Amino acid sequence: MAHYHILSLDGGGIRGVLTATLLERLEEARPGFLAKIDLFAGTSTGGIMALGLAAGLTPAQCRQLYELRGEYIFSNPLTRAVRDLGNVVGAKYNNANLKQALTDQFGDKTLNNLPRKVLISSFAVDSSSNSPIAVRNWKPKFFHNYPGPDSDGQERLVDVALRTSAAPTYFPMYQEFVDGGVAVNNPSMCALAQALNPGLGGQKIDDIRLISVGTGQHPKYLEQCDVNWGILEWAPHLVDLLMEGSNGLGDYQCRQVLGGNYCRVNPVLPEVIGLDDVSRVRQLRDIAATADISGAIDWARNTF
Numbered sequence: 001m002a003h004y005h006i007l008s009l010d011g012g013g014i015r016g017v018l019t020a021t022l023l024e025r026l027e028e029a030r031p032g033f034l035a036k037i038d039l040f041a042g043t044s045t046g047g048i049m050a051l052g053l054a055a056g057l058t059p060a061q062c063r064q065l066y067e068l069r070g071e072y073i074f075s076n077p078l079t080r081a082v083r084d085l086g087n088v089v090g091a092k093y094n095n096a097n098l099k100q101a102l103t104d105q106f107g108d109k110t111l112n113n114l115p116r117k118v119l120i121s122s123f124a125v126d127s128s129s130n131s132p133i134a135v136r137n138w139k140p141k142f143f144h145n146y147p148g149p150d151s152d153g154q155e156r157l158v159d160v161a162l163r164t165s166a167a168p169t170y171f172p173m174y175q176e177f178v179d180g181g182v183a184v185n186n187p188s189m190c191a192l193a194q195a196l197n198p199g200l201g202g203q204k205i206d207d208i209r210l211i212s213v214g215t216g217q218h219p220k221y222l223e224q225c226d227v228n229w230g231i232l233e234w235a236p237h238l239v240d241l242l243m244e245g246s247n248g249l250g251d252y253q254c255r256q257v258l259g260g261n262y263c264r265v266n267p268v269l270p271e272v273i274g275l276d277d278v279s280r281v282r283q284l285r286d287i288a289a290t291a292d293i294s295g296a297i298d299w300a301r302n303t304f
Contacts (some may be wrong), residue, residue: 003201004195005210005304007053008188010247010266011044011181012215013167013275014070019049020215021288022065024263027059029302034059039201040121041191043180045165045215048102051157054114055106063285068234069101070278087240091172092276095162098171101159102263111145111160112153117201119144119194121180121187122163125173140183142190146200151175170276188212188264209303210258211296214247214266214297216273216287263299 009019027033034053042050052062074082074093111118120143126136143152152160163177171179188210195201195208199235227233247266254262267287273280 002207003209003287003304004038004201004207005036006039006041006188006191006208007034007050008186008191008210008212008250009040009042009046009049010169010187010214011042011046011165011179011185012213013045014066014074014168014278014281015215015273015275016045016049017063017066017281017284018216018267019046019290020059020066021285022267022291022293023053023059024063025288025293026265026296026300029297030304031304032276033300037201037304039119039191039195041121041187041194042164043121043185043187044165044167046187046213047120047122047180048161050118050120051161052105052138054116054118055109056115057105057158065101067281067285069097070281073098073101074276074278091168092170095166095171095174098165099158099162104160106157106161109157109177110153111143111155111157114145114157117145120160120164121184121189121190122160122166122177122178122194123180123182125177130249141177141199142187142194144194144200146194148199150204167213167275173206181246184246184250186212186214186247188262189253189257190250192250192254206261208258209261210254211263211265211300212251212254214264216269216284217266218269261303263296263303265293265296267293 024258040050040054049062075097122141122143124141125138143155145151145153159175162174164180166174166177167179171266179257195203196205251264
């Protein structure tokens with residue numbers, strides 16, 4: 001029986017180091033694991049990694065993007081910080097350095113140049129509809145390279161990567177898109193839907209094997225349990241709420257639908273690690289290197 005293998009990767013900024021290291025361990029324990037993937041799905045940092053893996057990069061090469069270019073990507077000249085009133089007005093970082101790093105990685109390749117399928121989430125802030133019967137609104141957008149009338153095969157990898165990773169308050173929106181985590185930070189269920197769609201993946205549910213890898217469970221909570229907050233009090237927490245609140249939803253849905261044909265890997269972080277905290281790169285790698293993923297390794301050996 002031919003199985004259809006899906007790898008889904010969460011968003012999480014610099015914590016993508018943890019994801020890449022986990023994938024290295026899985027590949028080492030189950031050689032050929034990544035070569036079997038039919039569909040790479042990802043959001044934000046997971047979207048960038050999904051594009052890289054689909055293009056033929058190894059997890060180690062994906063990890064090096066963070067280790068070698070992390071400080072370059074998450075840099076903010078003092079003049080910009082002063083001009084933008086310390087991130088109250090304007091994004092925390094300019095995306096020029098990220099765009100350059102992605103261009104160095106992908107050049108002018110398009111989704112059609114990828115040898116395997118991808119599904120990358122983003123969020124369009126304007127549908128740009130001129131139809132008198134269509135609603136002009138913001139909505140999720142999933143870039144993919146499956147053939148068909150809605151294929152995004154002509155889109156450049158660099159542009160798709162910037163659209164999926166334009167995290168609100170961290171980076172400016174890119175070409176009318178913001179970070180896919182606004183809609184779905186864990187795209188596993190979206191990937192499953194894509195694979196089951198008769199006009200796209202065309203798979204049977206019993207043939208699907210799906211592994212979802214996170215960027216670490218964040219030990220973040222509110223000590224005040226009965227607050228009556230307004231915009232100012234909630235504002236510092238909104239990005240985390242948007243981008244991490246959906247992680248458990250995708251996990252629950254896939255677990256219920258796929259049962260033993262689904263696996264989730266997402267170690268608990270010992271403390272809160274920010275999306276842009278490049279000082280934690282070594283720690284993230286160490287966490288992933290020592291986490292107990294024996295269950296996932298056994299699953300990969302027995303299922304893939």
